[in-house]
Amino acid sequence: MTRESRPSGNARRESARHEGLPEGAALLLVDVQNDFCPGGALPVPEGDRVIPVLNRLIERFKAAGRPVYASRDWHPPDTSHFRSQGGPWPPHCVAGTAGAALHPALRVPPGTIVVSKGQDRRDDGYSAFEGTTDEGRTLADDLRARGISALYVGGLATDWCVRATVLDARRARLPVTVMVDGSAGIDPEGSRRALAEMKQAGAELMSSSGAAS
Numbered sequence: 001m002t003r004e005s006r007p008s009g010n011a012r013r014e015s016a017r018h019e020g021l022p023e024g025a026a027l028l029l030v031d032v033q034n035d036f037c038p039g040g041a042l043p044v045p046e047g048d049r050v051i052p053v054l055n056r057l058i059e060r061f062k063a064a065g066r067p068v069y070a071s072r073d074w075h076p077p078d079t080s081h082f083r084s085q086g087g088p089w090p091p092h093c094v095a096g097t098a099g100a101a102l103h104p105a106l107r108v109p110p111g112t113i114v115v116s117k118g119q120d121r122r123d124d125g126y127s128a129f130e131g132t133t134d135e136g137r138t139l140a141d142d143l144r145a146r147g148i149s150a151l152y153v154g155g156l157a158t159d160w161c162v163r164a165t166v167l168d169a170r171r172a173r174l175p176v177t178v179m180v181d182g183s184a185g186i187d188p189e190g191s192r193r194a195l196a197e198m199k200q201a202g203a204e205l206m207s208s209s210g211a212a213s
C-alpha cells in the first residue's frame, strides 16, 4: 500500500470507534441528574465520574447516527417515594427544579429523547420503562417505533434505577449491555449485587475499554 492510499490515523480511529455497535442499538443514559451527583440532594458517591465515560459513548452513538435516550427522575414534591410521606428517600429530583436537571457536564446531543419517570405520587418509578417521552410515549413504544433492538445502558444509580431499567429491558427480551464504568451506585454492596442480578438476567457487563466482565 502506498503512503497516500493508507487511511490516515484519524480515519482509522474513526472507523474503529464504529466497531462493535450492533445494528439497531441505542444508548440510554439513566438519571444523570444534579441531585444524584456530588453536592446534590441524594448524591451517589463520585456519581459524576460516569460523565466523561458517558460523553465518549454519546460521541460514538452520534457518529454512528444512533439514537440517544436520557431518562430523568421527575417527582412531584409530595410523593410516597420521599421520607416525609413514608418512603425511603430524602426529597430529590422534584420536577422542574435545578436538582432535577441533567448534569451540565453531560453533553446531551440535539435530538436526545428524554424519558421522565416517577411522576406519580404513589409510584417510585425506578425503571425508565415506567417513564414517558415528551410526546407521551412509553420507552418501550418509542424503542419499537424507532426500530431499536438493543440497548447500551449507563448512569445513576447502579443499584436502583440502572438495575430496574436493565431488568425491565431483559423482561422485554431486549439485548442489553451495561456500561459498568459508565454507572455508579449508592451502596457498594448493593451495586455488586445489582450487577450480578443484571448479568444473571442476561445483560452483558462491559467497560468502556471494551472489556467484558
Ligand code: VGL
Binding pocket: 031, 036, 073, 089, 126, 156, 157, 158, 159, 160, 161, 162
Ligand atoms: C434513584 C433512588 C431514588 C435512581 C431514584 O435514579 O437510581 N435512586 N430515586
Ligand code: ZN
Binding pocket: 073, 075, 081, 089, 092, 093, 118, 124
Ligand atoms: Zn427518585
